Amino acid sequence: MRKFFAPASIGNFCVGFDSLGAALAPTDGQLLGDIVHIEEAVQDEFKCIGEYAGKLPSNQEDNLAYQCLAHFRANVKSDMPCVSLTLEKRLPIGSGLGSSACSVVATFAALNAYSGTELSQIQMIELMADFEAKVSGARHYDNITPCYLGGLQLTSEIVPDRALSMPTASDWYIVVAFPGFALNTAKARAVLPDSLKLGQSVEFAQRLAAYTTLLQQQRFNDAIKLMQDNIAEPSRAPLIKGYAEAKLSLPELGASLVSISGAGPTLFALCTSEVSATRCQEWLNTHYINESGFSHICKFDNQGTRELA
Ligand SMILES: Nc1ncnc2c1ncn2[C@@H]1O[C@H](COP(=O)(O)OP(=O)(O)O)[C@@H](O)[C@H]1O
Numbered sequence: 001m002r003k004f005f006a007p008a009s010i011g012n013f014c015v016g017f018d019s020l021g022a023a024l025a026p027t028d029g030q031l032l033g034d035i036v037h038i039e040e041a042v043q044d045e046f047k048c049i050g051e052y053a054g055k056l057p058s059n060q061e062d063n064l065a066y067q068c069l070a071h072f073r074a075n076v077k078s079d080m081p082c083v084s085l086t087l088e089k090r091l092p093i094g095s096g097l098g099s100s101a102c103s104v105v106a107t108f109a110a111l112n113a114y115s116g117t118e119l120s121q122i123q124m125i126e127l128m129a130d131f132e133a134k135v136s137g138a139r140h141y142d143n144i145t146p147c148y149l150g151g152l153q154l155t156s157e158i159v160p161d162r163a164l165s166m167p168t169a170s171d172w173y174i175v176v177a178f179p180g181f182a183l184n185t186a187k188a189r190a191v192l193p194d195s196l197k198l199g200q201s202v203e204f205a206q207r208l209a210a211y212t213t214l215l216q217q218q219r220f221n222d223a224i225k226l227m228q229d230n231i232a233e234p235s236r237a238p239l240i241k242g243y244a245e246a247k248l249s250l251p252e253l254g255a256s257l258v259s260i261s262g263a264g265p266t267l268f269a270l271c272t273s274e275v276s277a278t279r280c281q282e283w284l285n286t287h288y289i290n291e292s293g294f295s296h297i298c299k300f301d302n303q304g305t306r307e308l309a
């Protein structure tokens with residue numbers, strides 16, 4: 001039996017709508033993400049287990065991980081030995097933590113390693129993006145590539161190899177809080193503006209270009225000052241109960257900024273000390289999350305998807 005872990009991720013990372021994404025590793029060592037188990041079998045089999053398995057469609061054909069297996073068998077490696085593939089669904093659905101990407105990436109990574117297929121990085125990312133696009137309402141790479149490659153990735157179809165890894169600060173702590181209710185990504189995309197005015201487009205380009213250049217120059221404090229989301233947050237914030245209060249309260253506790261993780265409803269607070277991160281987490285536990293929610297203090301997960309021992 002081999003096991004492959006794919007980490008949770010933050011799409012957009014505030015300044016890079018559909019273009020920038022971060023993989024997450026809780027500082028307490030917990031594995032925040034999905035795991036795929038794979039082993040040889042007499043015929044292809046699929047199972048879904050784990051805390052959030054019951055929230056997925058009961059019909060296996062509707063499970064993205066099953067669809068990835070069927071696609072791989074039909075179109076990538078038809079002579080692969082039969083497998084038993086089990087998705088351990090550990091991330092909530094519609095959370096803004098790249099849950100669908102996690103299942104897709106872990107499944108393709110497991111199949112690719114197991115069958116010895118040496119697909120290129122671009123081929124793997126394209127396969128993954130095809131399946132992520134099926135459920136999220138648009139083709140975007142900002143969960144897939146950080147989940148697969150780790151770290152903070154500038155990513156799109158026009159980026160060389162689909163992803164450029166950005167330097168990150170060692171003193172950044174990212175507090176994520178899932179409030180305990182779902183917000184479907186496709187629905188949260190439907191509220192976005194159809195088009196932007198020229199001035200907004202120019203400002204978005206300037207902000208993202210300056211941000212990524214400042215990261216390259218290791219000017220992390222200057223980079224933080226640019227972290228503002230004028231593209232998605234104005235239309236999505238009203239869909240997320242408690243977000244406005246968190247955005248007001250957390251800076252007083254030391255957060256450098258508060259933003260929506262992916263399409264929400266998870267939010268993240270970026271802090272530059274563990275003390276501030278702990279204070280923000282305590283506030284979020286009391287004021288933002290319900291009995292089904294959770295929070296973690298994280299660093300960037302620089303390993304991305306990997307085989308577990
Ligand atoms: N293995 C899977 N993991 C996550 N979502 C899945 C999976 N298989 C099917 N789905 C469906 O895909 C949709 C994912 O919703 P979405 O809001 O995009 O989640 P997320 O933002 O957490 O990735 C849901 O309708 C869910 O039922």
Ligand SMILES: N[C@@H](CCOP(=O)(O)O)C(=O)O
Pocket residue numbers: 009011012017018019095096097098099136140142143185188189232261262263264
């Ligand atoms: N760029 C996408 C990211 C969606 O992330 P998810 O974790 O909510 O699926 C968007 O903002 O729609």
